[in-house]
Amino acid sequence: MVASYKSSDREFEAGQDLFSLGKPCDSIYNLTEGWVILYNLLEDGRRQILHFALPGAVLGFHPGDSAMMTYGAQALTDVTVSSIPHKALLPIVKQQPEFGLRLAWLIARDCSLAFDRLTSIGRHSASKRVAHLLLKLFIRYRAQWPGNQIEEMHLPLTQEDIGDATGLTSVHVNRVLGDLRKDGIVKFHYRRLQIINPDKLIDVARIDPQLVLSWIR
């Protein structure tokens, strides 16, 4: 990605934190392999998952002038990243100005995904939230293998993770998944996601089918 700069590769095991809430982080990471979640913890131990990062994502860019991260990042699967120290960013953009724009673009995309989730959590019912999440993850995952027409995937999440992402309890997620299964829309069992009826899923998720098409191709 950045020819002129030697970015150093690094690996994390599933469950490890790439960086933690309230701690400094001196590099940005470009995720090359695996799944990472960004999350927030409350004092009472509950959690809100903020974002699912897939290969190609940029992580750890400082959101403020303080070097402290306001959220944590945890590897969902084994993960490989290439890291660039923050100090190297300015030299890099001076040599490769497009890099800065590309960075801004990547972050804007994450921001837009966050906005989507805000709408989902703020205004939709439990089943719509879950359907929306599954559909989006499925589409983003599939986008990595263009042309591949799978409707089954390995989704490295527990029902608790889904709850933490949608603002629900794992108990209620379980019931919603049960309904989706009964209605022949989606099966999710032990980290295996099958889309039985994509059209119905799009309908339940309350997403404009036109929009979905535009994502797919």
Add this chain to the structure above:
Amino acid sequence: MVASYKSSDREFEAGQDLFSLGKPCDSIYNLTEGWVILYNLLEDGRRQILHFALPGAVLGFHPGDSAMMTYGAQALTDVTVSSIPHKALLPIVKQQPEFGLRLAWLIARDCSLAFDRLTSIGRHSASKRVAHLLLKLFIRYRAQWPGNQIEEMHLPLTQEDIGDATGLTSVHVNRVLGDLRKDGIVKFHYRRLQIINPDKLIDVARIDPQLVLSWIR
């Protein structure tokens, strides 16, 4: 901001859209005066407010490769912006590489604020959500006049706006605001916000007081 490039100024009246959901937007805007909300509309007419933009914010940077905006932007007050066509961005960063980084930084900040709101909406009770919103807006507003120790401000929102931002109904927002008033924490009446007891507000909003201090100075 960008000396080499003639950015053109533009004004919008309160209530006008700077850009709309599902339509193209060929420029980015740097907000110089006024309040702007970013929002999403559902088919049934309900709304989710995604972000409150204050002077200094950058708006309209494309979140995807399509030139369509996935959310709308509406002026809450009369607004002035300086606009830069998207086509001019590449030439600008070539001449001023730091510009790209600064852009990324601004967008990352908005993203971080969106993450905050996600946590608030996903995991907190109604009173915490409202308190959190008011506190954040107050702090961000006051940050524009450093050193100023006001605890009263003009907040150009209706209770419906607050509901749309927190994922609540305006009816329930009204009750929550009533409670906050009764408890001597905050008064919000006809677009005038008074913070009566900042410490209690921070407590109700479930925000780490340390963190608040770090925002203030």
Add this chain to the structure above:
DNA sequence: CGGCTCGTTGAGCTGCATCAAGGAAAGTGG
């Protein structure tokens, strides 16, 4: 004055949380 928009308050209902208990996979150590 009459027609807005916005705020206020009450009554009743419901979607999701909470609490609780048990089942089924998968991992671990002998």
Add this chain to the structure above:
DNA sequence: CCACTTTCCTTGATGCAGCTCAACGAGCCG
């Protein structure tokens, strides 16, 4: 290979925070 543990899933009963529906009040504007 089998006990044992841990993690995750499943299901039921009960309660409540916030929604819905409804009506009215209060400022504001033409």
